[in-house]
Amino acid sequence: MSTRSQGQSTPAGRPGSSRAGQQPYPAPGSSARPGGSRAGQSTYLSPRTIARDKWSRIFGGSAYLEAGPSNRLVLSIRSWVPAEVDFALDRFLQVSGQDPELLRFVELPGLLEGLVDLIRAFLDARVEDRSSSTFGLWVDQAKETTRRRACEAALVLRNLTTDKHNVGVVSKSKKIRPLIADVLEEGALEGGEDTNELRVYLLEVLEVIAEETPLALPGQQARSNKTGAIVPITEAPTSPAFRLFPLLVALTRSADRALVIASFRCLTALSLNDTSDAALALLTYESTEPLPKPLPHPIQTAIELLPIADADLGAVVLDYIYQHTLLPANAVLFCARPDLLQILRLVCTKLHLGAKKETIEVVLPLKGSEAEEWYKTQPPRHKRNIGLSQQRELSAKLEGDEISRLAALAEPARTLNWLRTVFEAAPDAEVTQVALWQAYRSEFEPLVALKITGALLPASDVIKMSSEAFVDALPMVIEQPEKRFVIRGMRIRDRTDMRTVYICRWSGCPAPLGPSSPSTLYWHLHHTHLAASPPPPKCAWSTCTYTSPQTSPSLLTADLTLHARTHIPSYHPPPGYGNPPEPHLDSQGAIPDPPITMQHERYHAQLDENLEVTGLGFLACLVLRNVARTVKVALGNPAGGASVNSLAQGEMSIFEAIEAASEGTEQKDGVVARLEKIDFAEAKSGAEALMGLENKLVRTTVEDHGLGKILGEVLEVVTVCRKAMANREKAEENEVPMEA
Template identity: 25%
Template sequence: MAPSPHPDSLSSSIEYTPEYNAFIEKLAEYHEKRGTEFIREPRVGSRSIDLFKLYTMVMERGGYDKVSDEKLAWRKLGQDFNLGTLNLPALAFSLKTVYYKNLAAYEISTVHGKEPPPKEILEYQTAKGGALLTRTMENYKPRKDMNDHSEASGDDGTPARGERNGSEETPGSGGRVTRGLRQAPPQRILFQPDTQSSRQSRHITSNNSHTSTPQHSSQPNQQPRGASTSYNPSSNIDNMSLAVANYEPRPQMPLTLRPVITPSNNPQEYARRLKAKIASLNANGRPVPPANRGIMLPGSGFDGPNIYVRCLCALKSGIASEQDYALHHLVKISMERGDKYRFESFAGLAEALIEKMLEVSSLFYQVDWQISYTEDGTMFSSNVLDGAEGTPNILERIARLTKLDVDDNIQPAEFSDALLQVIEAALTMRNMVMLEENAQYVSEMAPLRDFLSIALNLPNLESVIELKHYALDIAEQLTRYLHFEENDPLYISLLAQLQSQDRGAILTSLRAIGRISMDLEENNLLRGVPKAAVQNIMDWTILNDEEMVHACLDFLYQYTAVVDNVDFLTTNVQVEPLVNQLTRLLTHGAKDVVKEIGRVPDGREPAPDDLARLPRELLTQLLRLEEPDRSSQWLRCLFEEDPQQAITQIKLWAAYQECFIPTVQETGRSILPAADFIKNVSSTFVDKATAQVQTRPGEEPKFVIKGIRMRSVPVDFQGEPYHKCLWNVHSHTGAVVPCGEFFMSPNEMFRHIMQTHLRASPLADGKFANQENSYACYWGDCNRFHQSPATKLVQLASHIKLHLPTAKPTNQQGSQSRRMKLSYVIPGVRQPFHWQQTAADEQHQAAGIPLSAVLVLRNLARNLSKTDAEQNVVKLGGVSFVDKLFKPVEPRLYEVMAHNKALTMYMTDLLSSVNAS
């Protein structure tokens, strides 16, 4: 009898089978003895949970402890129970709590055979964590806050500042893992809040998809000290991680309309309310104020600000401990929520971060920068920055500042804490500007440009290296929206980094300079680049560093596109070494490619009329097989696929019988029936062979196998061909024909010739007796010893070995390509073509260093003739710069054009420009 449906079947996924009912009764009896509450059909969300199914699924995964130790395991179980996707972390924790309250102790008793922990530290506690099998009254400390359910977020919280060093760094990063783009958020974060402002964005972008990947870091080997010890981040991890992971804007509630109570529509209710109001008046006829008026008591409905607003307010407060708390969490949020966290949604956040970053100058100079957004005369003060238009003389002000005596080896705790706050603010800004909207938003903030100039001109100390790299990363994302004049402080500061000894700073500076005005209509003319910087860039192209060379070529491509810059090159530096190096880079990473193209098509050998003789060795191997494997292997050894040939079924069956019937009858075994044999042909040659009926006018129908042909030389099981003995013998008709026996080993063929054809007597050691007689060679067309026969057998034996095939190495096995090779194909005449292949993109177009090198050469060839230096040389009758630079390398340029297909078009333009100039 089928089980009756449950009344609540619409929201229930429980199947009331006999097994389920027996399990529930047994579970209820267990909880009654234990003295704990048992809910037969607990609910999670809108669904009733099948405890029998839940218990079975958890046990299949190893039990409660193992599932709890696995990341996202309870969420996967929640998906199996179809709990929905809305707020899945909370639903998954509710499902975990159901198991914890109802099944955990039962599992420990029945499955593991142990005494479960007392109910005071099991059922009466929250379901956070695992390790129930080892929980005791001595090693378990109950949670003080029983109302804390932050574990429902499924997140382990924001780690303490000291913990981030070990968990967030990438191996081999050297403590600076955040200099690259951010990596994608971890997969365990399934819910991401949408913090997009409801108002229209002030910046309109053409692309809403972002490919920047988040990456995070923290200052290595930096322990929180001083003001940072006034709070303990680890104690707030659970609450804060829940707020970060599950925050979402409050949903708009529908407006509820209720009628106003008046004497006309509800006189009784109006009279009752009027009476109650009169009773609440005091002796003076005034309402009695409530005892707690104006005070919002705990639990009255106010949840407090979310983590985003909390960090923003703490950062603006100016209190060191609050700022320490805010920056600690802002680094975490900007790393994990970088694709959602936008400056537009949090007014004042960018300004607060900039003000915090500007405090770095107070650590090294006697200055306290102030930002003024009005023109009220305060701009003339040396410590006031122009927040509206920027400070054009910021570099002069920095040069006039009085430096403080800072020991880079031993730092006070206050100095270290203050510098750490500045670095964390810069890291937060750096992570956020990786998002295009944030970069475009802060690009209009003049104080940020002033900070970048200040940071890049800090003293050359190890303690500020990380901050300088963050500043360069920020500049790299901002310069695409900025246009610089020759005397711009930030532009000058970026060019100064090209004199640095830090490879990372040089690379980032080159990329930042190359991106200037990328998204603007103005052109990046790169004026005012110092001679030393240009010479360094030319020298770096010689390094065996592809990333550095590529960045230098990108800079040179933009630099040489301007005629004035090319004029500066020809008059101030030696350009010949650069042209020679660029010519060498045209073949950077080149690979020689050879492709044969057929001039004469492949031919075909005619099909043999008779079946090849089956080698004795192969026959022995075939007799060991059972049908139908024996017939399949026989077909593969003596036949091959050929769509243009066919063989009659009768002839094929007769050849098979001729091979095996005599031997099979002696052993008492049977062969495959004819009908099954014909079917097996199509199974053996799946691609080509098919059984057909050929009908021709005036002829009887023929039953054939279309698509196969006889091999002229049989092959073994591995596809290796046998070798045919070509020793001429007299047939029964008297004609001279080759022997026709097949052998795989040269030694076996040699013994066959010596014993069968020369009648040599074998000795006990495997050799042959050196008999004296008249001997001649009858191998094929060989005429050796026909004129003067050999008198000893050893003379002919040494000669016979020249006709034998080469022995195959013992470790060489037949490959699939060898087995699939068609023996009847005669290769045609092929012409090899050689060319060089360099880096290319998905469309097989030129890319990488060779493309950049040819573009720089093309700019030089086009603009050299337009320079003043070239005009002066021509007037004086001297050698043109174009001839001087390109004539020595012109043969090499033509060679690259002829041998590199990807660069042919660009090389043609280059040589055309050289000849035209």
């Protein structure tokens, strides 16, 4: 007889033990490699086994995680002994937060019921307190302890629901959904703020089991998922199927951000259950008793939340709008909204949120070709490196002699003279700091590239120099109505007609074309207009509004003479700066032009672990695509593309279902029939909104390749809308009016 048969035994679940000695609940994670183990070969340890051994060392024993109805922690949590309950919750929180796969409800019978009982005890305590006269006046330690245990139990339940092995058990439980509905109702009552944490945890549980949670409206009929037949709802009026939807609608208007996000996530997940279509439909919400509720439908709340700059909130709102517009009735009503264009513009603001922006420079050898002439006519969204020979014909700011004079100056004299040449003092005018810096760069950056002049000053120094060039110029920040960085007290000098001759712009000048140089223009101003008797009280140059504070004629003339110099830039360089350096010439003796560069912006959308497009931009594109497909069907075109509802292969997409319903098959009664009889021709008004977004859609398609794959289908619908509108206008033009 062997040693084992004489009474020695090995632990259950280990190699060598007999089946008779094994426990009905094997230790989690214990397994061997296929083919059994041999002498000298190590046993394969699964990740669960490794995690279980780690926690056994932390807790000082393996009994706390052993499977079976006699688990130490399960018995503690169901004992109702305060110290034991806290002991068990503490360890369950630690394990479920890091390794939820170790705690499976099928291996730990009674754990789910124990967690539910702790939450239910908190609800019972609140009901009891509400019936007493001291409710809401004070909170003792016992009440707070009951609330804490309920929140910890809900957190453990939420953590364990994330494991796929526990989802089925929680979904089949008859206690979970009524518990969630009761907690949400309790939170809606007066003083329900202390249930916020509990509600957030249970809403996350509801989100996991939502696809198996049908919703219903009183007296409705629903279509069976399995047979497709219309069947009446047999749920009791107190069933969670009737209670959950109004409670979630109320939470979408909550002041608690976490509850708003959780409620929208639940509504999105609940819409995945086809039998809930009637409850989620906008038309039934507005017309079915006891609805409408005092709160608007969640789609209206979602639209109101679109402008908020919150990435998490924006993601759940866009996801809900996408799921909402997958239902044919909702898609049609959404496209028929009069404010659809404004809504879609808000959706488009999310396209590039979270994306990476890249600026690409493309060199175009356009010299001496027709393409160069075309390129010059394009809007100034591209940057040009302009050579000295091109400066005269492309820029109206400086002339050739001005460029040569300024290029020879050293900083800061170059910037100071440039400011006084290009700008002029104007007390009531302003120039943006960005425009000033860009003008400075456009003038001198090409010269620096050709080594004609020295390096540029920093932007901050150029802006500060404006106060030295003009005494009254002041860089400042304007907060209202929007934040702007400007320089008050100066404006761009009008030099349109000062390229070849210097025209006097004094109002009523008898000989405006007489001057031919800055000095003669200054002499003309002084003797013809300022030295008159009596002298003018204010400057009459073009639109200048300067009024002299002097009253004496002689002082008034002197003051206006000094002011007039701001309208006439000095063209004589100060002594001591020498001549400008000779530019580098090409083989023909001309100044070489650097190549023209174009700057393009390119966006890279967020990608998931499978390198597929994701993020806010992706959700925004899906919403736009739903609208486009609905409009396409409304215009009488067949719905193209695969199902947007991720249906099984062979089933119709929702837009194919819309088209089929429009043919008018059999007559049915009830809510489902109302959904199928929706007049989707109302969605034709959405075509105008799509056409209003055409430029934005084209630009996004070019700039973002990932989103362009989705928006390409939207642009195809826009093309269809354009053709339909052209055909309608042509038909109206050819229509012959009837005789009276």
